[in-house]
Amino acid sequence: MAGEGVTEEATGSSTKRPGAARRFGRVGDLALRVSAGLVLLFLFAPIFVIVLFSFNKPKGKFNLTWNEFSLDAWADPFRYPQLTKAMGNSLEIAALSTVVSVALGSFVAIALVRQRFVGRDTLDTFLVLPLTAAEVVMGASLLTLFLDLGWNRGFGTIVLAHIGFQLSFVALTVRARVRGHDWTIEDASMDLGANPRRTFWKITLPLIMPGIIAAAMLSFALSLDDFIITFFNAGSTSTYPLYVNAAVKNGLPPQVNVLATAILLISLVFLGIGGLRNRRAVE
């Protein structure tokens, strides 16, 4: 079948002049690169605006149109106590939920890659569900649970909700990173007399550590960024995105942009460190 298709095509293309094909190829190549660049620009445009507007001195309360360059907001990023408090909550929630989900999720990843057990494939599918469920449904269903249990929503329920969506994420990200490793050195370690526990701490864990660090960084970012699920389960607790949503009607101060830019810069530093470490590991 496939062979037939190829021969048919070969005769089809041999009638074309190669020069024309090459010329089209060059134009096509350029078009391809230009469109890729435009898509990157599209992804980048709002970030540029956010960074730019952190240097804006808005005329009124709304920081939506450009007025005048100023460093005021950068000089005083914590001017609004509610915003600062919300940011603090966000960081605390992200740290707590990331620690728990990385600890629990990494074990699942190791089990998925290294162990044979009943229900492995079902677990695999099951883990994907929270990852692909629409956030609004996750948030709403958790809300009905908390309503049913009569729990007050607040800091604790936000942490639980975040762990809920991070767990699968950690398990599957770490799994993806560890799948390609050569695990025979685990056997070698045990052949050389190490017990399973020692093998785990000395061999298995160091091998999957880059995967765990990557999963932790992304989980932290996911938690910091989450609006929808948090919105449903926050009660009166505020987080950075919740503050932004509540404040937007009355006008956002440029400090919001300053904090967003700061998060971006810190992430870039971490990514840079990760990249350098990777490069060193390869060399």
Added chain:
Amino acid sequence: MAGTAGSGRRTAKWVPYAMIAPTLAFLLVFFVVPIFTLFKTSLSVNSGSLFVPELKFDWEWANYAAAFDEYRDQIFRSFWYALAATVIMIAMAYPLAYVLAFKAGRWKNLMLGMVILPFFVTFLVRTIAWKTILADDGVVVDVLGAIHLLPADGRLLSTPWAVIGGLVYNFLPFMVLPIYVSLEKIDPRLIEASKDLYSSAGRGFRKVILPLSMPGVLAGSLLCFIPASGDFINAEYLGSTRTTMLGTVIQKQFLVVKDYPTAAAMSFVLMAIILVMVIAYTRALGTEDLV
């Protein structure tokens, strides 16, 4: 020696179960049980007041009929917007993923970094930035207006296209990455082989590259369509009252109106549709392309 018997030979049978147990327990309580409480809520009646709702479970299927009846527009609109956004995302993501996989050379890591960069700036703040970009007195409106590409009222904000564009923006990286991964996995020898057999670049693309990248396109579509259909941020910030979506209604009914049963019924319908899609997908293609 038993050394070749394979891995995990010296770990006890219960070990993997102990490793997965905490996560399973957590997800059982905070993911599976909520699906049941959601279902239960969707079949309850509110016997209290609107301010202090008191729910009683009563197999109230009428909630579903009522939700469908009242919010048919939003349900239809959500899926239409999500579908339109997904198609546009495929068209935008594919060339970028292709360049990343085959043409980026030493720029590859930088470009990949740019694709995931938006993840590190708060979703909500990015959407608000689009408000600035698409504003009535902004550059984009000026340019599009000058070449007569805008509708009569000359606005971009508050139109369905602004909402769809916002959805495209928010989920595009989730389309680019799986397509890129599936393209990169293609064995270059296959492409060589198609050239050796006198296939033109176009034919080689259609017969070799495109089919082999389909799993990535499908994974990306799943990862983008689902959150897009449940999103309400873009509709809220970039749209108008005529662009409200399913998520808008669920959120308003739960958190503002506190009509829990109707909201739960709508959420459950969305959840059921998603579950069917995801399970069908994983049964057919596995979970590998999704992460």
